[in-house]
Amino acid sequence: MRSLFFICLFLFTSSAALAEQKLSISAETFGQLPKVEGIQMSPDGTRLAMFQSYKGRKTLVTTSLREGEIGPIYPISFQEVEYSWFRWLNNDQLAVSVRFPGKRFGTETMETRFLSMNWNGSDAVNLVKTQRMGAWRSTGDKWASQYQDDVVSFLPDDPDHILLALDSFESMNEPDVYKVNIHDADRSRVVRTRGSINDWYADQKGVVRLGIGYNRRNRERIIYRKSEDDGWKTIAKYDLIEDDIPFVFEQFSSDPNIIFVSAVDENGRKAYYKYDLDAGDFAGKIAGSDEGDVGSLDIDEEGNLQSYHYDGAKPVTVYTDKHRQAIDVFFAKKFPDETVRIISASKDKRKYIVEVTSPQNPGDFYLLDLDKKTMNGFAEKYPGLDHGKLAPMKPVIYAARDGLEIPGYLSLPVGKDPKKLPTVIMPHGGPNARDNWEFDYWVQLLTTRGYAVLQMNYRGSTGFGVKFENLGDQEWGGKMLDDINDGTRWMIEQGYADPDNICIMGGSYGGYAALQAPVKEQGLYKCAVALAPVTDMSSFMFHERKYVGFQIYRHYIRNDELSYDDMSPHENIDKINFPVLVAHGTDDRRVPFDQGEDFAKKMKKEKKDITFLKFEDGDHHLSREEHRVKFLKAVEKFLGKHLGGGAD
Template identity: 30%
Template sequence: MKKIIKTIIASALLSISTPSLAQSETLPSSAFSQLNIVEQPTISPNGELIAAVYNTDGATQQVVISPFGKVDLTTILKLRNQSERIVKLRWVNNERLLVSADYPEHMYGSSRRVGQLFAVNKDGSELKEIKLRKLTDTKDWSWLVSGDQIVSMLPHDPEHILLQQVSERDNYFPSVYKINVYSGSSEKFAPSLQKPSYFIGDSTGRSVVAVAVEDLTRTFYLWQEDAGQWKEIGSYEAFEEDGFTPVLYEPANNTLIVKTYQKSDKQEVWRYSLDTDEWVEPLFQNETYDVASVMEHNGQVIGFGYTADMPEVEFIAPAFKQRQALVENTFKGMNPIVVDFDKSVNKLLVKTYSASGPSRFYFIDLANKAGGLWMALQPALENKQFPAKQPIEFEASDGLVLNGYLINGGDADRPLVVMPHGGPWQRDTQVFHPLEHMFVNAGYAVLQVNFRGSSGFGSSYEARGYGEWGQRMQQDVLDGVAWVKEQQLADVDDSCVVGWSYGGYVSLFAATNTPTQFNCYVSIAGVSDINAILEDTRAGETAQMVDNIMVGDRDSEQGKAHLEAISPIASFGKLKRPTLLVHGTGDVVVPDDQSEAFYKAAKGYNLPVELLLLENGTHSLDSNPNRKQAFDRVINFVKANIE
């Protein structure tokens, strides 16, 4: 069967898997600004349908349904306005879907996205909003509104889920409720701990693990339906002890599956016994990278995800391991990953990744020996020729070995666009991204540096970035530019910095502290005032304590003075080169007043600064109209300032 399915799929790919070898053409920015046509495709348990988020040409998102293996999309749910975004889709059973969504709200001095949950039939009928109770205006609600409060999908109960909710009777702390996804009726499953908490379910739907967060202490409790009470099972102090994050409770063995740094500098996955308080066995270890995800199926761990240069998976369940091997053998050189499957595990969705072109989704039907392309996510960029991202490694000025990526198409004369990533506790990968390749297509080289503080490379690498905003993390990016110049890989004397989120901070800090090193600076959703953003978006005491460690002390006068000193707005008067600020008015991660305040300050002194505000734009600018405006303005700005 493997040979047959491989032949079928290979023949289906002949006309679409290889990019055109014709001379690369210069494309308009609109070709790169389009969001992926679909996101989060998920197969119904019986394998008959695929549900997905559809990004329209307008600003609102839709939920669509398609027969498995066909591109015959039917809309079953439209969001009400452009500020709402779909967070996640889940099949409850073969007939009904759960749709998690959220919208921005500014309350009590803080900006958050407030969660919503809808249930809808596959034909769009019987739409039901499962309302999350809101806190009164006298309470700190910031930990509540995460946008997705589902504790367990209860795989053996097709009409119910376990949901985290709050109640006035529990002093506005969360409890776990059993919810009917048709009627919305609820009954309490597990009571509140009377502490800020979040919950993790098990495969049987009869147990729940609670993680209570108090200051920097993480305490774990177990609720078993038969026992009817919470039992403390462990605790640790964040940043002081090597802790762990529970992923799954295994009631048969009274064990936890956890992600942990206790055994290595890299985050691993272990099985931990609650009976003996001992580490039983490692389930995933990698010498170079942290685990990113733990994959489950029917309450069992089936594999693990991590990111090297490309996303990688390692399945341990035999059936899934076999299927991933088949996929890799079929889609050679396309970095394929099985991303979803039906209950029988015979119908698969595969996502491919490339360093030189957009991703695609393919379908495989093992039972019927069929397969082929389901969806090309960026049609305007299909079969175009783009230079590939190349991994790089170099030493920072203090000797730390750093990594990153360079795209220059083998042409050392290309002007350089420096693109520091966001987070800062994220990382860049080798995966094709439209914004980067918009610059490459226009004739520029692109440099990305995984500066210290980037995540995925172990706890030490990340911790080296704590408290280093505007300092060693900033210098790492400049060291990367110096390395490119030394290696003669691009024209560094004609260059610009373009950053998003924390990357926008890097760009603004460079604009005000190395104001003549680059021709221009672009900040998309960037931070200009650190003290202000910490006050605006992180209201809880625990969040403040975390900020004090990871960003800088904001409790003492000396600490606040330091944060002010490394805030670009404190040095706006040093601005000398053209600087563009782009921000969405619906951004709750970095509010748009961060860009507006910097713009007003600099413009007041007639300094070279521009501002583009995008109505209802989120932090990711994840609507096609907003992206089109932003990408067009950014590329034209860079072209105007780099000859």
């Protein structure tokens, strides 16, 4: 069974090559795209679909476990787009979302398209037809929604249709809801757009019962109806800048009078509650933890809570369903000190796809069959990677200069004396995000080269309570950077870091921090590495003004004591007196490419030590393997030159 699956899933690698494959910690091995990820089984559990890496690109692959179908594998690839996600529509068909960079009215965008196809890739149908552009119909110009994959419901009782939210030229970002035929893309409108409603939600039966809208005055409202026959009423409205948000809608329950919402609990953590729509009040907490914000719920097709997940120092899933609780006990015994997640299940809950991960395990996949009482491993994310040389990740806490406790993770190279090591400080991107206890290919590349790595969840990071997150407001170029620098000093004080051999490295906001944190405290770092960094705050904010939510974003970043120039590496090049490596993709739709390129040009003009990597057609996330490998090789060479170290 194991060998059968192994050969099926790794269709682009021969069994002989797999058998002879040597374990490695090379940049090529770390930089490979995950060979397998996102595995989903069909509702009856007899077919599998997954993403695989093929020729350096993410490719959708399907295969069958049915008698008579075992063996053939179907790669489904596109040349001009990247995959976003897929889902089984039924046992024979898939829904697939793809994305690509575009431009509308002179503004750079990320576009999505949405298709249905047979499980073997045949008979693909673009599920959104273009339409004429309202007042310009006579010109023959066509309109296509920017986001075409906003599925409101997969309609469990109607195998031939889905509900899809689509806007029009007359009502951009305020969509109607359509019932779309998955075979021929014919559609009919079932819910008409209502003033400033941007997102629609359907219950487990496919009835659209809730909408959330945001207007240009920074006000948001939530409308609701109990059934298809009832009228809409507003159940909440608030100012996104001035007001505390009363709750965030999450899911429908089995009771039409009750919805599940998230809100801040008595400990300042994000928790989940029942909300009584008739009473207009909370009706009891259903999920919460003192260790961290609850991040997600698993609700079954009947609207009942199955489990919830939160990230404390390590990730935790709490099962409320007795069936899942029994399975979790088995997992805990079989995979101690690892994270085990069920990522897909058959409709009858007798077959499961299970992913097992840890900082030292990028991911192994298993098929659990309760009827056969078997659990067989069949794939891994990073084949050929030498797990024995990967570093454990230790949760740590240090104090910022104002006394705030900053949680983080320390990774130390295996087999090295943990004293006065060459060190890389690695702030995460976002900044509304967090680092977790998990495999990180950047971190592990560095530890295998002999570097200590500190990742910190500076103030403003998510997952540690609303107060901690709100402390990041208007601190983009202020105390967030202080927290990062305080982490560097903590590494020195604890004896882990060689004070003369420290580099800082990050991507996106982390890339910005890698350039600006050394500006705030000169002499602390020997070098910096920045992927897709914001470098010119004035230019960046001018660019951001074109997008929905700009006023809220501007309020979040603005600091009365710091100008945009004060906050910009581009305007502080006179203080950047250390070697810098910057990399940026030309198709980055989150941080414009010219943020990296213009900074590099100015550095060169000022005769600073700058290495600039341009990734043609590259996005914000190093989605292509060639870019990943090129970046890691450049980092390895750059750090080797300035910090020493290297692979054993």
